Each structure stands twice: as C-alpha cells, then as structure tokens.
Amino acid sequence: MAVPATHCCSLLPYSLFTIRQSPSLFITARPMLENFSFRTIVEYLPLFGQGLVTTVWLSALSFAGALAVGIVLAAMNLQRGRLFRVPAKAYIDAVRATPLLAQLYFLYFGLPRLGFVLPELVVGILALSLNSGAYVAEIIRAGILSIPRGQVEAGVASGMTYVQRMRFVILPQAFKVTIPPLLGQAIVLVKDSALLSLISVSELTRAGQLLASDRFMPAEGFITIAAFYLLLYYGLKGLAALSGRWFGLQPARSST
C-alpha cells in the first residue's frame, strides 16, 4: 500500500529534475543571458529616445483623435432616430470585429488607391484614432447611460434644453465615471501604436527592431522597448491620478 503512494509522490520532483537537467534548454538559455549586451543598448539609447518621443506624441495625437471620433459616434449612437444610430453601430462593430493590423494595412494600402498618398505617420495616427475611437465611443456612451434617469428628469423639469442638460447635469457626472476606462483605453492605444513599426514609422518598437536586426540582438531590442512601455504605463497612471485630483475625482455619488 505504502509503496505506490511514495512512488506517486516522487513523480513530480523527478520530472522537474529531468527538465532541469535537459541539455537543450540549458544550452539555449545560457548564451542569451551571458551575452546580454548592455553596452549595445546604451549605444542605441538615442534611437530609443527618439522612438519614445515619437510614440508619446503620436499616441497623444491619436488619443485626441480617438476622443473626437468617440464623442461624435457616442452622440450618434445615443440618438433615437436610426438615421444616425445605425451607421454608428455598424462602424463600431466593424472596428471591434477586425484586427487593428488589418485596419492599418487597409488604410496604408487602400488610401493611395483612392488617390490619398499620405506619410506613414499620418496613416498610422489616422488608423489609431479611427480604431480607438470606436472603443472610446462605447466608454462615453456607457458613462452617459450610467447617470440615473432622475438626473435627466430633474433637468427636464426645470426647463433645461437638451444641450443645457448635457452640459450642466449629465456630462460633468459622466466625465468622472469615464476617466478610469478612458485611461485603460489610452494604455491600450500606446501599446497598439507598436504596430505602426510595420509600416516603418520610427517609433519605439521600430527602434527595438532595428537593434534586433542590425546586431542580431532580439533580446536586447525587445526587452528594452518593453521597459520603455512599462515606463509609459506608469507615466499614464500618474497622469490619471493627477487629473483625478484636478477634477475632484471621487466615487460617483448619487442622490437617488
């Protein structure tokens, strides 16, 4: 009785032991770590720096574009009439259903055929704005719909017009609710901007690719850009915390 039990328990450590001893894993992992060249990374730092700066401002522009696209789409989507709602929904579905890479190539190769020859950077910002705008639209719509019906009615009952209700009652409250998910979307956008390296925009990922291919050092290239993206992430989080303080962000409280 006792023998099979011990045998059984020893199986797991035994298998781990064999894997640790496995010669192939040992050999492939070892040179990568031993030869990790910090010197090359330092050498390429100016390129990474330029890439980082480009990623920051192209993401900022794209997010501004996404907000504009999102506000328009959300407004269309909240109309009662189908004339605006149906196209907005169709657009949002199309963007959410297809890969960003496909959308990017669609614009990159498609626009010139329609006679619009634009710089890669412009195509990239356009693609990110149009893509992220669909997600932003849903965030804004959800934020507006999260405001209790009683708030709308209070505005209506005091004789406010639709625009006044939006401006003084609904949007200020919806704004606070949407900040955290919008921050999430901004972070996604920054990471998605890595795809622009595929249409040779010299942003952060492109810098890593160059290092990887010029010096055959993929580990150095991609670990470095990962570190920079992490930095950007914490930067955005800090910004969100600051903006939260500016706008007096607190858990949404309602009188209803």
Add this chain to the structure above:
Amino acid sequence: MTSSPSKNGTGMIEFRGVNKWFGALNVLRDITLSVEPREVVVVCGPSGSGKSTLIRCINGLETIKDGDLVVDGQRLGDPATNMTRLRTEIGFVFQSFNLYPHKTALENVTLAPIHVRKIPRTEAEQAGRELLAKVGLADKVDAYPAQLSGGQQQRVAIARCLGMRPKIMLFDEPTSALDPEMISEVLDVMVAVAEEGMTMMVVTHEMGFARKVAQRVVFMDAGAIVESGTPDEFFSDPKTDRSRAFLSRILRH
C-alpha cells in the same frame, strides 16, 4: 363626486377626458379634473393607480394619448406650446429628490435660474441663499447632497423649484423615501409654500398634510378618479367601497 372643469376654462391645470396607455395598460382613464389658481389638491390612491403618472403628465415628463391637458392656458401637445418654457413655470419635486450630486445645495438652487431664467448670478445666489434659509438650511449652503440627510435633500429640492418662481408646484410622493422623523420637516416646508398661495398638486398619503392645507382630495384607483371632495368629506365620509378600503388600510397605522 366628479370634479368638472371650470366652465370658462380658467383653471391653472385642466384635464379633459385624458387617457394614457403603457402598452395595453390603460394607466389614465378618462381623467377630467380642474385645479384652480392657489388651490392645493392632494392625490391619493393605492400603488399603481396612476397618481404619479397623472402629475408627471402636467409638465410633460409623460405624454398623454388623447384628451386635452391645458396648463397655465397652454395646451400640451399643441405645436404652439413651448414645453421648455412652460416647464419653467412648474416646479416638480421627486420622491427620490434627484439633486445634482456634483453641485452644492446653493448651486442646485441657482443652476436653472442662472442658465434657464437668465437671472444674473449674484442676484440668483442672493435669492438662493434666502430660499435655503427659508427651508431651514442656511448653514448647508455649501454642502453637497451626499452630505445631507434625506429630509435636508428634499428641502433643497423644494428650494430648487422655488428658485424658478413657478406658478405651479407638483410633488410626487415627496416624503415616501424619508425616515419617519424627517417627514415633518419636509411637510412643514410644504405647508409654508401652500400658505403663500402656490397652486399645488401633491401625491401623498400624509393625511395630516391633506387635512391641514388641501382644499380637495382626489382618490384614484386603476387609472381613474374614483372620488373627489374636501378633506373632511373624504376622510370622514368616503363615498365608495374602494376609497373606504383604502382609507382603512392607511389609517390603521
């Protein structure tokens, strides 16, 4: 029994043969009712009888299916009637207060006067402070709704309506969401408003309030006005079985 519209149609609020459906449900059945200027009418009845719907129709929060509803001389649903304009003349107090949570008490009171009535800010704030003092909240001017008790919130909501200097005040179960000890502070404010000659329609089961200030009590059941009379008539000598059954239930506690 019936409350006929005044012959020459001078009522502040005139329902004439009003019907409304929610899907197949006939929520207002052939309502005919006239409320005179400075009159206080209490509407009561079992839950789901259409009381709230009745007063929500008056400022267009609900629309009517057929019949006529004339408020302050303007026919609702008429293209010539500017509903937004008309609403500035009608204060509406909600069961759930519906204060703006991102605004202070004073801002709640002054928001519509400043942006809808276009009253200069300093003037509106002066008036707002006076109104808040009048409802006993002079010290809560800068408080946010979340920092106020239910009774205090409802008093701010009443002040918010009064800030528009309305001709009519509608109350939709203003004390139903309140703890018992806060009900009287709100009712006291409502009595004061009534005594100043405001035209009021109040959906409530507060029979003390009805006896004190109402000229008329309207009893509704299943979407129809079943009975209407002075508070004394209605409470001491209800005419229908349904109103008797209703009264025996609410007066028991």
